[in-house]
Amino acid sequence: MLYRKIFIVLAAVSLLLTACGGQKPAETTEVKITLTDFGIESNVTEFKAGVPYHFTVTNAGVVEHEFMVMPPLQEDHMGMEMDMHELDEMALAMVPASDLSAGATATFDYTFTEAAPDGTLEFSCHTPGHYEAGMKLPIVVK
Numbered sequence: 001m002l003y004r005k006i007f008i009v010l011a012a013v014s015l016l017l018t019a020c021g022g023q024k025p026a027e028t029t030e031v032k033i034t035l036t037d038f039g040i041e042s043n044v045t046e047f048k049a050g051v052p053y054h055f056t057v058t059n060a061g062v063v064e065h066e067f068m069v070m071p072p073l074q075e076d077h078m079g080m081e082m083d084m085h086e087l088d089e090m091a092l093a094m095v096p097a098s099d100l101s102a103g104a105t106a107t108f109d110y111t112f113t114e115a116a117p118d119g120t121l122e123f124s125c126h127t128p129g130h131y132e133a134g135m136k137l138p139i140v141v142k
């Protein structure tokens, strides 16, 4: 009889734990990004380190774009001095242009691992000429 009581209590506790655990996926924050000719819009520009984000990137323009999360380029890094390979290595996350043709939508998940103060990180498109045309959006990570 006592054994049975303990079992019921344990069952109730495990049910409670399951209920709490079940809310985990809802903590992922949706980030909606729109690429235009030539700009970047996002519903979130202030992020928190350690929080999982689900990014949905839509190319609303008529030309191909790419999407990168990386530090702002310095003046002397602009233009042809850095090739695409170097840029890719600087990126924390990216969606290649091949996945973002006009009208396309791409998704990815990313969790920032450390804080990034104002001016150290941005969303950008580095298809030649696009960055200079305004395809950058500063972000911060707290």
Ligand SMILES: [Cu+2]
Binding pocket: 038, 064, 065, 066, 125, 126, 127, 130, 135
């Ligand atoms: Cu672009």
